[in-house]
Amino acid sequence: MQTLNSVFEVKGISKIYDSTQALSCIDLSVPSEQTTVVIGPSGCGKSTLLRLMIGLARPDTGKVYFEGTEITPMNALLLRRRMGYVTQTGGLFPHLTARKNVILMANYLGWEKTLIEKHLLALAELTQFPKDGLQRFPAQLSGGQQQRVALMRALMLNPNVLLLDEPLGALDPITRYDLQNDLKEIFHKLRKSVVLVTHNIEEAKFFGNQMVLMQAGRIIQQGTIHEFIEAPADPFVTRFIKTHRSPLEIQKGGDV
Numbered sequence: 001m002q003t004l005n006s007v008f009e010v011k012g013i014s015k016i017y018d019s020t021q022a023l024s025c026i027d028l029s030v031p032s033e034q035t036t037v038v039i040g041p042s043g044c045g046k047s048t049l050l051r052l053m054i055g056l057a058r059p060d061t062g063k064v065y066f067e068g069t070e071i072t073p074m075n076a077l078l079l080r081r082r083m084g085y086v087t088q089t090g091g092l093f094p095h096l097t098a099r100k101n102v103i104l105m106a107n108y109l110g111w112e113k114t115l116i117e118k119h120l121l122a123l124a125e126l127t128q129f130p131k132d133g134l135q136r137f138p139a140q141l142s143g144g145q146q147q148r149v150a151l152m153r154a155l156m157l158n159p160n161v162l163l164l165d166e167p168l169g170a171l172d173p174i175t176r177y178d179l180q181n182d183l184k185e186i187f188h189k190l191r192k193s194v195v196l197v198t199h200n201i202e203e204a205k206f207f208g209n210q211m212v213l214m215q216a217g218r219i220i221q222q223g224t225i226h227e228f229i230e231a232p233a234d235p236f237v238t239r240f241i242k243t244h245r246s247p248l249e250i251q252k253g254g255d256v
């Protein structure tokens, strides 16, 4: 069972792809109404962990509980309606306009047209997406706008949690900076439980109080950046932080 104030409980999950051990014995508790950032080098298993949490893949061993219910192949689709998911490239349907991408599931579930319209306009406002862009197809939108549409789509059914897999990874630095700030404000306004994957420690520090550092399919340490610096659980923690120093810090000769 899960503890009261956690939204996900991950218990002893492992996942092997062919000969790759993508995840080994992962235990993780994700607190409600906070942003938890999963961080680690490329290939360490971050996306696989997220996909298991959202029920898009099955663990070989172990269990994932979402709000107290174990995710199984039988209930994954239903549970997923209470989770919003955004990937690095947004995953929008290219043949549907922004509007249709966002309202797809609400339409499918038979929501009333006026309610759909109300939600859509509120989301466009929240994500600062221009209303005249709603009639455009994804290819007619900038990368940042596409991610705003992907976020609107993820929020349309008013999910309890948002899972974002490198949502800003494909954007240029300026767009990334703008969207980082907007996203943080949105998370704060909505008070949702958020799990965000990134390989960028600056981004992790910006978004999350709680960080989960992974390496080679394992969680090496969970805590705040200060705990990582003051009490590293493994030499890898210090190495990971040091290799992510900004050029300015390196120039100044700063330690971390």
Ligand code: ADP
Pocket: 017, 018, 020, 021, 022, 040, 041, 042, 043, 044, 045, 046, 047, 048, 049
């Ligand atoms: P990250 O998100 O940290 O970059 P991933 O979770 O995508 O890492 O991948 C972890 C490991 O599992 C990698 O070695 C990757 O190649 C492998 N992997 C992930 N998905 C698959 C898949 N569908 N088939 C085979 N190998 C996979």
